Amino acid sequence: MSTKTKVTIHDIAEKLNITASTVSRALNDNPRISDATKKAVLKAAKQLNYQPNNIAAALRHGKSYIIGVIVPTADRFFFASVVRGIEEIANNLNYKVIICQSYDNYEKEVQTIEALLNARVDGIIASIGKNTENFDHFKKVQSKGIPLVLFDRTTDELEVSQVMIDDYLGAYKTVEHLIQQDCRRIAHFTSPKKVSVFKERLRGYMDALRDYEIPYDEQLVIKSDLQLEDGRESMKKLLKLKQSPDAVFSASDYAAMGAMQVLKERGIQIPQEVALAGFSNEPFTSFTDPPLTTVDQRSIKMGNITAELFFEHFKDGEKGIVSQKTVLKPELIIRKSTLRK
Amino acid sequence: MSTKTKVTIHDIAEKLNITASTVSRALNDNPRISDATKKAVLKAAKQLNYQPNNIAAALRHGKSYIIGVIVPTADRFFFASVVRGIEEIANNLNYKVIICQSYDNYEKEVQTIEALLNARVDGIIASIGKNTENFDHFKKVQSKGIPLVLFDRTTDELEVSQVMIDDYLGAYKTVEHLIQQDCRRIAHFTSPKKVSVFKERLRGYMDALRDYEIPYDEQLVIKSDLQLEDGRESMKKLLKLKQSPDAVFSASDYAAMGAMQVLKERGIQIPQEVALAGFSNEPFTSFTDPPLTTVDQRSIKMGNITAELFFEHFKDGEKGIVSQKTVLKPELIIRKSTLRK
DNA sequence: TCAATTTGCGTAATCGTTTGCGCAAAGTAG
DNA sequence: CTACTTTGCGCAAACGATTACGCAAATTGA
Incomplete structure (x- = not known):
């Protein structure tokens, strides 16, 4: 009952006697494609059980639509809530969030950053591990021009946008x-x-x-x-x-x-x-x-703000944005x- | 101080007057490449601040080395611990884990599965949301031949490997x-x-x-x-x-x-x-x-076992493995x- | 009615790695 | 010294989607 072989836009194209580019455009709702073709493509896609390959797309336009979030540990309510706050915003903008835990371990934190860079995430949001005293791995992120925002556990040793409570x-x-x-x-x-x-x-x-x-x-x-x-x-x-x-x-x-x-x-x-x-x-x-x-600590709010700040770095391109610090008022x-x- | 332009294996190749394929093989420690060349490549890679593009690699051999984990919520100690247990095993095998939360919301669960499939994860480990009564999205995962293992919150309506406590x-x-x-x-x-x-x-x-x-x-x-x-x-x-x-x-x-x-x-x-x-x-x-x-509930252990079971699905290829059910003894x-x- | 624009789609290059195939040079056996 | 194997690397085609460019047909304007 299942097609084992992966179906690509070429398969759709073949079935419809059009080219892959047309299929691609149709799927992306390009205005230069007629409604008739779009409908046909959508229909064929369903029939063939087509699953877009985000990896190929990501490779092509250098964006993965994934942002990495690094927290010391996800089982603390505070961090879990911030993540939730980040996800709310990110999902709305069609970004996926991948959560990584450093377990407050410096080496793991460095490795995680490395892995996220290799995975070509579009940006990184992090809360620094308790034992981290060297910030070169974060500097590396910045030097590659990848948006970075820190929350809660931040440091003054980096010129970076950050969100924290007072x-x-x-x-x-x-x-x-x-x-x-x-x-x-x-x-x-x-x-x-x-x-x-x-x-x-x-x-x-x-x-x-x-x-x-x-x-x-x-x-x-x-x-x-x-x-x-x-x-x-x-x-x-x-x-x-x-x-x-x-x-x-x-x-x-x-x-x-x-x-x-x-x-x-x-x-x-x-x-x-x-x-x-x-x-x-x-x-x-x-x-x-x-x-x-x-x-x-206004955790959900902090997540929201962090994500919003993060996405501003996109819109304004690589330059123009100076790192900014947002401080939330805590509640006793x-x-x-x-x-x- | 930073090279804005992405450096690829071609840049390394050019610098060394060899081809990209040799660089690729050198980086992957292919036995057909001489130690001298390997060293030279590694050195040049450092110098140029080369960052491998996992996306391209993933596209090439159809593996992303990422596995998706879906939990209802990450801020419950139990789920956080299971995730930790999964990570332990996965990281050892050089796999990254991406954690997604369904918030016990059926639609979000379906969307998450879809997103993970698009992201071409190599497999999915999940605990089913409390409100989920239709399992078509999980069936879809299976029909695509993508390894799936469930833990704790499972169901008998799926022919799938699962780990739970008694x-x-x-x-x-x-x-x-x-x-x-x-x-x-x-x-x-x-x-x-x-x-x-x-x-x-x-x-x-x-x-x-x-x-x-x-x-x-x-x-x-x-x-x-x-x-x-x-x-x-x-x-x-x-x-x-x-x-x-x-x-x-x-x-x-x-x-x-x-x-x-x-x-x-x-x-x-x-x-x-x-x-x-x-x-x-x-x-x-x-x-x-x-x-x-x-x-x-033996959460860490459950994570370990789940991950091990999961990786068995890889080794034995698509066929051969029947879904198996592991039941752990809880402790009062x-x-x-x-x-x- | 004819030039100018718009519509609809195809061609082919591209993203960065991986890998099957091939080939020369070096090493080994007899 | 010939024949065969190993070593070391290059060539070029993938992987699947996107997109600048181009071109014909259809539409528009005057």
């Missing part, structure tokens, strides 16, 4: 909120990595303390990889201090979750004894007990883990 | 465990959809009841879309019954989470008054309070939400 503001507002809840010894979980988002969150934390005249205590800033287990360890460290904190602002929901576990295991009341806030608004943060205060989601009054 | 066994063991915890009125959350996984879980539930001589009560089986909100509604329905259940086995962790929220809001003790078990071992299930008993993860003694 991590500084998100952190500032969170800490401000904690202060308004009468917290005075506020700890912070951050990452030692070069990624700017964490640096910005730290800056927001420090500035909020300063503005409210709360002394900065280095002991209260714990650096780790910010996974759940790291959050547990960090919390344990804090509890060993002579003077325990009365709040923890974690740059990651997962680490905040780890801290919550430790606090609950030790019977420490949240938020009465220690208030707790995270960052990212992962879905599980609303399930926890108590529900976790966190910062929403206040839940019971910080509500002390 | 949902029946997972459900049976869970219910058996609940019975051993002295639960006697055990409710079940399931889906009205045609997807076999839910039907199997229901069957496991029913058989366990029967084997332990517990009467089946239709009122205790609630059908819904199994999202968190559905779980809340379902739990509320159960609590309105004359005789409340003393356990809930949900076919989804999210719905179980919804039930947990309602129970906690009403001050009903978990597991003493109502024990609670989910399905899938989503990461958040270990965070909840109490932690949720659930069934692990017992946590506090069901431990009554």
Whole structure:
């Protein structure tokens, strides 16, 4: 019941006693082709079960209509949502999205870029891996004139369009909120990595303390990889201090979750004894007990904007566009883990 | 600093005064090419910053070295993990994976298949969308002789290789465990959809009841879309019954989470008054309070096996291989939400 | 009615790689 | 030293679609 041999436009042409070029034009709705021929071609295409070969087309006009998206991992709600936001826009413009994961692994990230270049994607959208400190692979993309846009995890070492949220503001507002809840010894979980988002969150934390005249205590800033287990360890460290904190602002929901576990295991009341806030608004943060205060990163919106910015690079051709930076306002989601009054 | 014009093997050939075919063979490490020439070619390639054009290669030998993976959504831990498992195997064999999401939307699923076929992927691995009841698009894939393997969400309406866990066994063991915890009125959350996984879980539930001589009560089986909100509604329905259940086995962790929220809001003790078990071992299930008993679906393993099965279809050519069904044993993860003694 | 335009389609080159075939030079066997 | 095999590479035709160019027929305008 199935034609094993691939059917091409030549087969259609032969059947109709016309040439392949006419078929091609008919399929692409070229105005120079008569409606009669178009209909005949369409009909024959159905009959023969014709499947266009995008590879041949891509080779011919140097466009693949595929854009590569690189995320550290697709199973974090935030990244998955951004991808969704990108897809919405891209699909509307008839572009396909291929999702690649770097798993926060530098080598894998480099390889992925290489693979995407070989696959001749029309552009790349990426969020940089946590461990990446050398950006030559991204520079290579740019040097080839391939559109590149970064989101969330970006870097200043590249002249590139980027979309991010105002991590500084998100952190500032969170800490401000904690202060308004009468917290005075506020700890912070951050990452030692070069990624700017964490640096910005730290800056927001420090500035909020300063503005409210709360002394900065280095002991209260714990650096780790910010996974759940790291959050547990960090919390344990804090509890060993002579003077325990009365709040923890974690740059990651997962680490905040780890801290919550430790606090609950030790019977420490949240938020009465220690208030707790995270960052990212992962879905599980609303399930926890108590529900976790966190910062929403406008992920879908970020995906939309990133894709739109990306496609502007096409329209305006290779030149003309300067790299531009879009900063979204985050939203503080206040839940019971910080509500002390 | 960058060559805007694309460099091809012809450029390398010209520079070295040899032909493109020799360059091609050298790059592909063909034994008929001398080591000297190979080295020279590699060197020139670096110098010219040559980037192979996979599209041209794909067109030539009809292989794209890309396989398409379709999942309902990538932000569920289970699916993300399976994808990871698939990638591990595929990357080792030098295949790229392109991840597409159907969002459980039938039209999107059909479109995605179409797009993957046009992109000339070498094969497709998929998990069927929840609302899909017509499988012609998958039949089309098969009729074109393109390898197809399904995982988890499969169907018997297709003659296709598939990998799944033993949902029946997972459900049976869970219910058996609940019975051993002295639960006697055990409710079940399931889906009205045609997807076999839910039907199997229901069957496991029913058989366990029967084997332990517990009467089946239709009122205790609630059908819904199994999202968190559905779980809340379902739990509320159960609590309105004359005789409340003393356990809930949900076919989804999210719905179980919804039930947990309602129970906690009403001050009903978990597991003493109502024990609670989910399905899938989503990461958040270990965070909840109490932690949720659930069934692990061996997601990475499933990805590995799926990919291996998939690649067997290549080796053995188009014929010879009959579709085969691999069933993995799930693992019951017992946590506090069901431990009554 | 005749020149000018439009309509409809064919010719052939092209995108960048791969590969079957062929051929000369070098190596091997007897 | 002849005959045969191996080594190293070039020639040219694919793969399937797109497109600049050209040309005849049909249409239009005056």
